[in-house]
Amino acid sequence: MAESASTGERVRVRVPGKINLALCVGPRRPDGFHDLATVFQSVSLADELTATPAPAGVVTVEVAGADAALVGPAEDNLAVRAARLLAATYAPDAGAHLQIVKGIPVAGGMAGGSADAAAALLACDRLWGLDVGTEALLDLAARLGSDVPFTAMGGTAVGHGRGERLRPVRVDHVFHWVLVTSGTGLSTPAVFRRFDELHPPQDVADPQIPDGLLEALQAGDPVALAATLRNDLAEPALDLRPDLGATLGAGTELGALGGLLSGSGPTCAFLAADAEHARALADGFRTRGVGRDIHVVEAPGSIGFPHAGRG
Structure with missing residues (x-):
């Protein structure tokens, strides 16, 4: 279990981007999303996120690396939204500063923003000493976006629903x-x-x-x-x-x-x-x-x- 944020520690997470080997689109649903059948596979191209303590209720972000200039404002950053959702759900007085080094192309169809959100959930969970468990983090991930649960899981998986319902697939080959x-x-x-x-x-x-x-x-x-x-x-x-x-x-x-x-x-x-x-x-x-x-x-x-x- 991670210690309290007051210890001054930092937590670093690397999360890979993804490609869809199949992305099969079904009818549009009443909620505006489409039913999907997809096969996700993570690739050896990753973003790195480091979380450090910040004052209570404060979540900030800075972005460096490839495509950093293309990343939108902090209020729109999915990693910031992820940290705030985790705090609102489990630790209302927590705060964090997020440093993201981009390795995944921005707006490239490789779920770079979703990877950052997944990284923020894990990093802040450990930084704040929550230990809420993988299933709880995956539930929050699904609330943030269709690709966030897979980027949290990694590997290879079949996705259904809007892509958030996952079945891992073991693949032993590269x-x-x-x-x-x-x-x-x-x-x-x-x-x-x-x-x-x-x-x-x-x-x-x-x-x-x-x-x-x-x-x-x-x-x-x-x-x-x-x-x-x-x-x-x-x-x-x-x-x-x-x-x-x-x-x-x-x-x-x-x-x-x-x-x-x-x-x-x-x-x-x-x-x-x-x-x-x-x-x-x-x-x-x-x-x-x-x-x-x-x-x-x-x-x-x-x-x-x-x-x-x-x-």
Whole structure:
């Protein structure tokens, strides 16, 4: 159990971003969300959050690292909202200062904000000596956003509902990906609105995980996995950002086994056969000047909740 915040300690947490190997979108619900069937997998690209004590009732944040300038004001920061929700629920007199070092692209469809929220929940739980337990933290995570519970859990999981109902999947194999980021973000609500415009409700079926996807993951077969990749948000995202079609096309030309948008985009994820193939793909993207940044990553990345430490 973490000690009281009055001891002056600090808690540091690293939480990875994610990609959706399948993002299957179902009908819009009365609450405005869509039923989803998705397969999340964390990647070896992480944000780091450090929490230190602050006066009672005060939660502040500062952001550094990649894309820090793109992060919105503190009042809109999901990590701040997470810390305040935890305090309001379990420790009304607690306070914290959050320092975030970004490694996950901002507004890239990789749940960077959700990862920061998950990190804030764990860090402040330990900083404030609450020890509320993983299930309670996951309940709070679901209140903050659809991707927050998975970024808290990490690894690989099937998601249903709006993505917050999770079933962990054991994957003992490492897959190699190349991520190509974009200089301009995409609004997730805007992509879903365009999905609704393109697909009348009567034409949208209940979402299902593609046949063979989980089997390919558990067999460690990247060729079979590539054949099952799916993202129903690709059509509306490409309608809003036609330039992303050129990025996906470049991946095909360079020999990626498969490619898709990460979440609602605009980051594009390309599956490689192995580590050497991933490095060659990345070199090809750089030579062509495709995208803004190129990241070679492994999946699944490290799990979120256990990776917290003091100091």
